[in-house]
Amino acid sequence: MRGVWEKIAEYRVLTDELRNSIEGTYKDRGRKALTAIDERRVKHYLDFYVVVGHNDEYIVEEDFCTCSDFLFRGRECWHILAVRIAERTGLYESYDLWYLDVWKR
Numbered sequence: 001m002r003g004v005w006e007k008i009a010e011y012r013v014l015t016d017e018l019r020n021s022i023e024g025t026y027k028d029r030g031r032k033a034l035t036a037i038d039e040r041r042v043k044h045y046l047d048f049y050v051v052v053g054h055n056d057e058y059i060v061e062e063d064f065c066t067c068s069d070f071l072f073r074g075r076e077c078w079h080i081l082a083v084r085i086a087e088r089t090g091l092y093e094s095y096d097l098w099y100l101d102v103w104k105r
Contacts, residue, residue, distance in 0.1 A: 004018055004021045004022060004025065005084060005088065008088040008089060009088040012088065012089055012090065013089060014034070014037070014085065014091075019034060022034060022081070022085070026078075026081060028078075029076070029077065029081055030078070030081060032078035032081075032082075033078045033081035033084075034082075036051055036052075036078070036079075036082040037082055037085050037089070037091050040091070040092075040093060041053075041082070042083060042086040042091065042092040042093070043092060043093045043094075043095060044092045044093070044094045044095065045097055045098060045099035045102070046095075046096065046097060046098045046099070047098050047099050047100060048060065048061055048099045048100075049061070049083045049086070049087075049092070050099055051065075051079040051082050051083065053067070053079070058079045059099065060079050060080055060082075063076070063080060065077050065079045067079055
């Protein structure tokens with residue numbers, strides 16, 4: 001049986017079944033990731049994905065995130081999950097800029 005990530009990549013949309021699977025597997029982190037997707041809070045720059053949280057923006061690169069949950073617990077946070085969903089569905093804002101250039105301003 002194919003996993004949820006393969007199904008999202010194939011369908012390129014979030015069906016109710018896939019949303020339920022994400023929430024069932026990842027619980028609160030899954031719900032937060034889906035909310036970020038629904039609210040279009042995932043941004044793709046030339047160098048990084050950035051997820052806008054409630055208090056800050058967090059850089060996500062592959063399986064690394066700058067949020068305290070990831071840094072202290074060393075595990076998959078909701079920002080990483082949101083980027084995984086965004087990559088597979090195209091549900092992100094795209095910027096033709098380097099985030100590090102924007103961040104330095």
